[in-house]
Amino acid sequence: MEPIINVLNVSKRYGSVKALDGVSLAIERGSIFGLLGPNGAGKSTLINIISTLIVQDDGDVEIAGLSVQKDAQKIRGMLGLVPQDIALYPTLTARENLLFWGRMYGLGGKKLKGQIDDVLELSGLKDRANERVEGYSGGMKRRLNIAVALMHSPQILIMDEPTVGIDPQSRNFILERIKSFKGSNTTVIYTSHYMEEIEEICDSVAIMDRGKVIASGTVEELHGLAGSLDTIYIKTEEPVSDLSFLKHLQSIENSYADGNTTVISVAHSKEALSSIILAFTRAGHDIRSVDMLKPNLETVFLKLTGRALRD
Numbered sequence: 001m002e003p004i005i006n007v008l009n010v011s012k013r014y015g016s017v018k019a020l021d022g023v024s025l026a027i028e029r030g031s032i033f034g035l036l037g038p039n040g041a042g043k044s045t046l047i048n049i050i051s052t053l054i055v056q057d058d059g060d061v062e063i064a065g066l067s068v069q070k071d072a073q074k075i076r077g078m079l080g081l082v083p084q085d086i087a088l089y090p091t092l093t094a095r096e097n098l099l100f101w102g103r104m105y106g107l108g109g110k111k112l113k114g115q116i117d118d119v120l121e122l123s124g125l126k127d128r129a130n131e132r133v134e135g136y137s138g139g140m141k142r143r144l145n146i147a148v149a150l151m152h153s154p155q156i157l158i159m160d161e162p163t164v165g166i167d168p169q170s171r172n173f174i175l176e177r178i179k180s181f182k183g184s185n186t187t188v189i190y191t192s193h194y195m196e197e198i199e200e201i202c203d204s205v206a207i208m209d210r211g212k213v214i215a216s217g218t219v220e221e222l223h224g225l226a227g228s229l230d231t232i233y234i235k236t237e238e239p240v241s242d243l244s245f246l247k248h249l250q251s252i253e254n255s256y257a258d259g260n261t262t263v264i265s266v267a268h269s270k271e272a273l274s275s276i277i278l279a280f281t282r283a284g285h286d287i288r289s290v291d292m293l294k295p296n297l298e299t300v301f302l303k304l305t306g307r308a309l310r311d
């Protein structure tokens with residue numbers, strides 16, 4: 001597949017802060033592309049450059065062969081942006097907001113009406129379309145914001161943390177809707193610092209930290225960077241100083257004691273768990289709790305940076 005977006009060695013500074021430091025990325029047409037990173041990693045700066053809202057200091061972004069610097073106007077017509085801040089008229093109804101934005105995009109007549117019905121359906125707001133936006137919940141406003149971004153049927157939908165601070169129902173609704181774009185002509189760029197969301201919906205992911213892309217690939221490829229081992233944490237009533245009772249268990253790759261917690265690395269935690277628990281009990285250790293951690297984007301980030309994603 002052909003990339004629709006090529007980010008070529010892009011840098012951006014704010015005073016002494018390097019918000020982006022030589023970022024390069026290729027985003028496939030029709031994919032759902034995730035940008036994951038902690039606060040301040042540079043995600044918003046990057047998508048604002050892709051959206052032609054701010055200009056980079058160095059490098060370029062090509063979208064369908066056009067340059068954000070030279071062809072900003074044309075590129076804007078191809079993009080739908082869902083910004084972090086809600087941009088709606090509170091005293092207008094949802095339908096009136098969509099009418100306004102549709103006209104801004106140059107739509108009119110039957111096409112405009114049809115498009116409004118489509119995006120209301122898509123955002124699950126059809127039944128509430130004639131209510132004023134000021135009475136909407138945060139999640140409904142966010143869904144309307146997405147509807148606005150879809151009014152001109154953009155090739156690329158860019159969403160900056162669209163699920164922050166909204167109710168779980170709206171969050172699930174939004175995630176399901178984004179998943180429904182899979183295999184369509186619409187390319188989605190999705191930023192988040194929630195790794196579960198990115199794992200759930202994205203085909204490809206770039207992990208950003210301090211202005212750089214520190215890893216990119218499919219979710220599976222990125223999991224591979226954390227190694228293939230699961231981690232089991234067993235908390236006991238008393239500290240366990242001698243772990244020789246685990247020796248006979250072939251599946252254990254590594255184990256160490258950390259106070260009352262024994263940390264065990266195994267290839268297949270599900271299969272190994274019952275024999276590990278049995279070994280603890282037989283050795284006379286009372287177990288207080290058991291936790292399992294499979295490799296995920298959180299552990300990948302930890303491995304690459306030595307820091308947690310959610311510091």
Ligand SMILES: Nc1ncnc2c1ncn2[C@@H]1O[C@H](COP(=O)(O)OP(=O)(O)OP(=O)(O)O)[C@@H](O)[C@H]1O
Binds near residue numbers: 014018041043045
């Ligand atoms: N307009 C600005 N003026 C000064 N510094 C800025 C500006 N915008 C961003 N920065 C700085 O650039 C860095 C990257 O910020 P950016 O907003 O792109 O990160 P982010 O990954 O989107 O984080 P968040 O999840 O908090 O939005 C941060 O250190 C931020 O403080």
